[in-house]
Amino acid sequence: MDLIGIIILVAIAAYAAYAYNALVRSRQMAREAWSGIDVQLKRRADLIPNIVETVKGYAKHEADTLREVTEMRSRVQSLPSGDIAARSAAEGMLSQALGKLFALAESYPELKANQNFMELQSTLSEIEGEIQMSRRYYNGAARDLNVKIESFPSNIIAGTFGFKHADYFEIEDATDRALPKVEF
DSSP states (O other), rough: OHHHHHHHHHHHHHHHHHHHHHHHHHHHHHHHHHHHHHHHHHHHHHHHHHHHHHHHHTTOOHHHHHHHHHHHHHHHHSSSSSHHHHHHHHHHHHHHHHHHHHHHHHTTHHTTTTTHHHHHHHHHHHHHHHHHHHHHHHHHHHHHHHHHSTTTTHHHHHHTTTTTOOOOOOSSSSSGSOOOOOOO
């Protein structure tokens, strides 16, 4: 083998190592981004029982709405963290249930004036904002990984080492994209 052949082989090996490491870095960024979403969703799930209990004291005859929020929260928590599509759909249903809960609160002026309820609404609104930021970050990391997996010549390395596309965290129903309406 001549010197040019050795240089070509070394260049190919160096590129393969670079492409592999870039794919690993992108995969880890997507995993870390999903972890950020998971943390925010956990914060929201932990806040929901406090909201439900506060509303229960004022809206005793609104059991169906309270039960729906509780059931949606349980459904979300029972899903595996890595099942992004199922989590996305369940989170959308939970957002709808929370929207109904806050619409219900409009019927109870004394509840809207309750300091604890107002703080819970404010905290939920803050968490919803954090969830949106986390979703955008995750989807950007997933996009970067997917581009590397599909781009030539890194797609050869990705296919050889079994790198998989990352699912986007999407909400299918347009009404679910809106934050729960919080008014005082």
